[in-house]
Amino acid sequence: MGIDQYDGAMPSSQQRHPESNIDGIDPVLILCGPLINYQHMDYSGNGVRWNGSVLIVTKPTQSTPRLEYGPAQSRGESMSTDGLKLYQDPDKAFWRFSLEVPLTDMQAEWSYAIQNIRFLSDVHGKDGRRSFFVPGADESMRIMFHSCNGFSVGTDEDFWSGPALWNDVLRTHEKRPFHVMIGGGDQIYNDGVRVNGPLKPWTAIGNPHKRRTFPFDNKMRAECDEYYFQNYVRWYSTEPFASGNAAIPQVNIWDDHDIIDGFGSYTDHFMKCAVFRGIGGVSFKYYCLFQHHTAPPVSTFTTDAPQTMSANGKGTTDADPRQTENTYVYKRTADDPSWIVGKTPGPYVEERSRSLYMRLGKRIAFCGIDARTERTRHVINYPETYDLIFERLEREIKAANGAIKHLILLLGVPIAYPRLAWLENVLSSPLIAPLRLLNKRFGVAGGLFNQFDGNVDLLDDLDDHYTARQHKPERRELILRLQKLAQQHAVRVTILGGDVHLAACGRFYSNGAHDTPAENDPRYMANIISSAITNKPPPKPVANLLARRNKIHHLRDGNTDETLLDMFNEQPGGVMKGAANNKCTMPSRNYACITEIPDNAPEVPNGISGTNNEIPIDHTGKEGKNRPKTRKDKGHHPLHDGEVNAGTKHAAADGVSNQGNFKGGLNVSIRVEIDNTSRNGETQGYGLCSK
Known part of the structure; x- marks a missing residue:
């Protein structure tokens, strides 16, 4: 990968110092981290290689920190890598350590430690050593999925026991390790910037015109920069979330709370105001650093530096000398291989979108769509961005020569969800x-x-929802393109979505005009909805209202129906979370586990392997308004064997099982919090299998 460097005013700190670990050299002082990320899998050479990174945030230093890593059971085979400085200013420095791990026949545990360091918080392992797991070369990854990992403004965080569910994540990780942790957006809540942060005086302005025309000068930018940085350090150093960050490699996309509540979905004339565009730039900077371990733009938007107020030909902002004073920014000339970079900047963030593609082991491909950078009240993503995404998917699936059996698509919000x-x-x-x-x-x-x-x-x-009135055409086109991809390449699509602060499972499937078993149906796509892992759930009446709105919906292609699955057969731990007759929406904090069923997995008892109640099908072949109507209860019943007995009795419910009747299928467990006053974060599991 070719690299370039921006020359700030700190040339001495740009040099590497191998002697930094020699006795007598002052230790590197860590403000935050370590945070581990998964980047991509390399199948191009001899053998398979896992690529990831570790990030630390330190006090400014002339020394270059070094990380050593190796198989956990064989300390003598360790490797070492120097930190790459991504960013440094007079207060902090960001260092990325690139990891490359050869995969073997079996799952392996690798440990890592950063030399000559001193933590400035209590968040660290014994001697600073941490470990993570990688799958075998012929295995797919075990996946943990979460969203909404923070609290809305005004929430009683103590009443909700803080990020308690991360204790359960770590317990499940101990039983059967996760290889990757997918963040579906809102990994951090930055909304406090307008309540107790530098935007409080601006928010208090009563005149809408004055608020829209208020300048975002360099002073306000610097204050917001400090707020976002300190909020990231505080949250990413909070246990038990911090331990999860250090042990389970992350893959993230962002959503509005990573910026500020509702960003992109307010009226266009207001979203274009200087303050929103300014915090869009500041939040993008720290999203790049903390969540992707990549260098930020050299400068971000201010109203008193004209060169930052619109994107240049490269899709970013030009340098503001005030922002680069005493500051170093690493700049590279090639994009991360996992990125799918949009062609044009977003309307309110002077940056191009960054969607993601990577292999999650042998048989699972992953795509995360950046649905926030380009978002407006009427557009989620540009048409050309969807073209780039599907061109990449086509290319990668073809290059895999049939090895890819599943595509996991990550969206910030659900796409198969009741209408409001x-x-x-x-x-x-x-x-x-x-x-x-x-x-x-x-x-x-x-x-x-x-x-x-x-x-x-x-x-x-x-307005954020795909099912919102103005987004329906875009939603329909995305669903049809996914169905076409699934049909052409015999790939099962499973969609992940968060945002709504409750758990559910929506499904698209062929309507009754098609005599197609769901397990062979390219239109069958499960939408696993897991939210929130930390934020409080909606009130019971809201969840019950959504359940009552769980009708059989008909996509305007004349071929596809959708509805939520009844999977919550009992209340978690006997604690009533919703109405007794609400089986499809669960208003309690939760996260999801996804485990592939290998070809050699043993069969499970009859609790999962029963046959569906057959539904009479009209084979008229008509479409559109003249198509035959399915029996109105079809979508509320299991559509295939993997959905039979969905819930607490399903083999997948425990969050670790890889057994099932669908060889090569995906076991899904939604782990639901029982008691929000318990800081142990105990959960009840609900399972299903997505074939």
Whole structure:
């Protein structure tokens, strides 16, 4: 990979110092980390090689830290790598250590330690040594999926026991290790920047015009920069989340709370205001560093540096001398091989989108769509971005010569989910106007309206959904392209989604006009919805309302239906989370485990292997409005053997099982919190298998 460097005002710190580990040299002081990421798998040479990275944040240093790593059971075969400085200013430095691990026939544990360091927090292992696991060369990865890992403004964090579910993640990891941890967005909540941070005075401005035209100068940028950095350090150093970051390699996409609540989904004229564009740039900087271990842009947007106010020909901003003073930024000329980089910058962030592609072991491909950088109230991603993504998927699947059997697609929000169009209509109707006026003048119904553009606060969340009225054409096109990909390459698509703070499983499938068993149906796609691992769930009535809205929906292709699966057969630990008749939405904190069923896995008892109740099918072949209607209860029943007995009695429910009747299928467990007042984070598992 070719590299270039931006020459800041700290030339001496750009040099590597191999003698930094010699006795007598001052130790490197760690502010945050280590954080481990998975990057990509290399199948091009002899053998298979896993590639990842470890990140630490330190006080500025003239020394170059070094990391040594090797098989955990064989300390004598260790390797070492010097840290690559990604960024340094007078207060901190970011160092990335690149790891390359050869895979063997069996799963392997590797350990790593950074030499000559001293932690400035209590978050570290014995002697600073950590370990992680990689799969065997012919195995697929075991996956942990989470989203919404933080608290909304005003939440009683102590009442919700902080990030307690990470204790259960670590317990499950001990039983059967995870090889990768997928973050579906909102890995951190930065919303406090407007409540107790530098945006508080701006948020308090009552006049909407003054708020829109308020400048985002270099002083405000520096204050926001400090806020975002300190918030990342605080959260990523909080146990038990910090231990998970150091032991399970991460793959992340971002969503609005990684920036600020609702970013991209407010009205266009307000989203284009200087303050939103400014915090878009600052948050992108630390998203690159903390979540992707890659260097940030040289400068970010301010209103008093014209060269930063629009993207240049390379899709980023030009340098602002004030931002580069006493600052070093590593700059490379080649993109990370896992990235799918958009062609044009987003409308409110002066950067190009960065979606992801990588192999999760032998038979699973992964794609994460960056659905925030290009987002507006009417667009989730540009058409040309979808073209780039599907061109990459086609190329990678063909190059794998049939080895890839599953595509896991990560979206920030669910795509198979109950409709709330009626609520959108009410909240955007003229009936709300008098209440909005009373709110503006007298503060009436203050909790209903947001502090940014004065609209109903819930509207930005509804506008985020693929099922929102304005996103439906884009949603339909994405579903059809996925179905075509699945059919052409015999690949099963499984979709991950978060954001909604409850657990569920939606499914797309061929309607009754097609005599197609689900296990052979290219239209069958499960949408595993896991959210939130830390934030509080919605009230019970909201979850119950969604369950009542769980109708059989018909995609306007005339071929595809969708609905949520009834999988919550009992309440977690006997604690009532929703109505007794609500089997499809679970308002309790949760995360998901995904484990491939190998070809040599033993059969499971009859609890999973029963046959479905056959449903009469009309073979007229008609489509559109004239297509035959399926029996209205079909989608609420199991569609294939892997969904039979979905719930607590399913073999996959324990979160570690790799047994099942679908050889090569994926066991999915949604681990649901039982008691939010327990800091141990005990969970109940609900399982199903996605063939």
